[in-house]
Amino acid sequence: MQFFSDPVLETMATRRSLSKVGPETPGDEELARLLPAVSAVADHKVLRPWRLITLRGDDRARLGEALDAAAGVVREPGEFNTKPFRAELLIAVVASPKPHPKVPEWEQHATAAGVGHLLELALWRCGWGVMWRTGLHANAPEVRAVHGLADTEHLMGWLYVGSIDERLRARLDRSRRPALDPQQFISRMPA
Template sequence: MSAVFDAISSRRSYSAVTKDAPGRAELLTLVRAAARAADHGALRPWRLIELRGDDRVALGTALAASAGLEGTAAAKLAGKPLRASLLLAVVASRQPSEKVPHWEQDATAAGVAHLLSLLLEDAGWGAMWRTGGHTRSEPVRRLHGLAETEELLGWLYVGGIPDNAKPAVRPPIDPAAHLTPLPA
């Protein structure tokens, strides 16, 4: 098969990454390539927000606030964004269009995020797309400066691949169960 087939077939999420992370210049190159995702109408209905350093602490605070937690429970939730040195918030930035509905624009944003995760892995970085019940909460929306036409789809947690990373374990699917003909 091809290198693309091999890359997709071996794709995995890295729930733990090292503190290393790609720099901005490398990210810009990868984002440029990820922008080739299918995009009906070429609306570019997405954007990414780069969170590093104290931005991750602010996100943790917003997550804890959205949950209404205090004490140890708040600290545990607030610590989750510190699992990676770089978080990339994936934002569906819906554009006005009579031809392209919002759901299709959201699919484009998700496509960009998925391509970016593949490109990051190809460049030697580990990534995991994380969401959660507080992803679309008001404190988290405010922190990310989202417009009314935008929705946060989650974050790519990005870092170095640990030396002790185990191979991805995902049972193979029966493709015939997922590729069906149109019902009669």
């Protein structure tokens, strides 16, 4: 059952965050093909104050070690932080502000967040499951170092990306969120 006849609006209305995704992932070429869609984000002065970092394979173990170091967690030999292994592909969304007298840093962070959300929507439209995860230690020195962030950059979180089980896909296609009351979110300026 469709909400909208327009496929873009339908994708936006039906997007869900999936905490569990399967092992298949988009390749780097598919991600590159999606970038023109996400670069259409509102971007004052077209500074493109963002970048994406893909984490696959051993990169996820390195992230787990950095998260543990940031949290002061010491594990037994053979144990590891399983959080980065919830998906085969993580995409770090990084705000990378550029000095500009007319574009404050907060606005550039908003642009980077917009890129992350548009990428999430584009991946969903292409059939991939996505969950945007953050955490208290996302910008801890150890985590920043493992991502190679500059002092001016800010890690906005990671998109966990993977395939969607067919049974889950069928359940998602049948389910709908309750209707939104727009009056709760739209108002006018006070007189």
